[in-house]
Amino acid sequence: MPLHFFSKAVLAFALISAPALAAEHKIQMLNQGLDGMMTFEPAYLAVQPGDTVAFLPTGAAHNSRSVLSPENGTSWNGAMGEKVTVTLEQEGIYLYQCDPHLALGMVGVIQVGQAKNLSAAQKQAQTLSSRFAVNKDRLSQYLEKVE
Template structure:
C-alpha cells in the first residue's frame, strides 16, 4: 500500500512538470497575411497552457467557441495572457477589434470532442468576416 501511495504522490508531483506552455503571437502581419495569430492552430494536451504574446499593439485574445462546461477567457487590449483550457475539445478565439478581418485561431485540446458543433459555429462566425473568409476553416481543417 505504501508503494502505491508513493507512486500516486510522485505522479501528482510530476504532472505539472510534464505540462507544456505554448505561445501564440498576436501580429499585424505574419505568414498567413495581416491581422493574425501565429500559429493559427495548436494541438495541446489537457494541462498545457497557452500564452498569448504581444507581437504588435492593439490586439487581445478572447474565446468565442469552447467545449461544453469549458472556461472562457477574454484578455484586455495589449495584454499578454496565459490560458489553461480545462476541457478536451476545440476552442476558437478571436482578437475583438480585428475579428471582422478574421483574426482568429483554433486550439485543440486532446480529442476534438465538439468538432462538429465548433465547425457549425465557426461557419456562422466566418460570415461576419469582411476578408480572409477561409482563414478559420483552414485552421479548423487541421483538427484531427
C-alpha cells in the same frame, strides 16, 4: 519500520501520483504573419489537457477573446495589448478572436486532446466567417487541421 522501507514507499507513491508535466505554449498576436496580415501564430494549435497557452501581444492593437469552448471549458477575455494566459483542462475545440480585427479574419483554433465538440465548432466557425470582410476561408482552413 526500517527507515529505508519508508523512503521507498514514499518514492513509489511520488512516482505513481506525479502528473505528467503540463506544457506551456505561446501564440503571438501579429500585424503580419505567415498567413498574411492580422494573424494569430500559430493559428491552429494542438495541446494536451492541462496545458497552458499564453497569448503574446506584439503591439497594443490586439487581444484574444474566446468565442467557443467545449462544455465546462474555460473561457477568456484578454484586454487590448495585454498578455493573457489560460490553462485548458477540458478536451475539445476552442475558438477565439481578436475583437478589433474580426472582420479581417483574425481568429484562431486550439484543439485540446480529442475534438469532442467539432460539429459545434464548425457551426460556430460558419457564423464567425460570415462576419469576415477578407480571408473568408481562413477559419475553415484552420479547422481542417483538426485531427
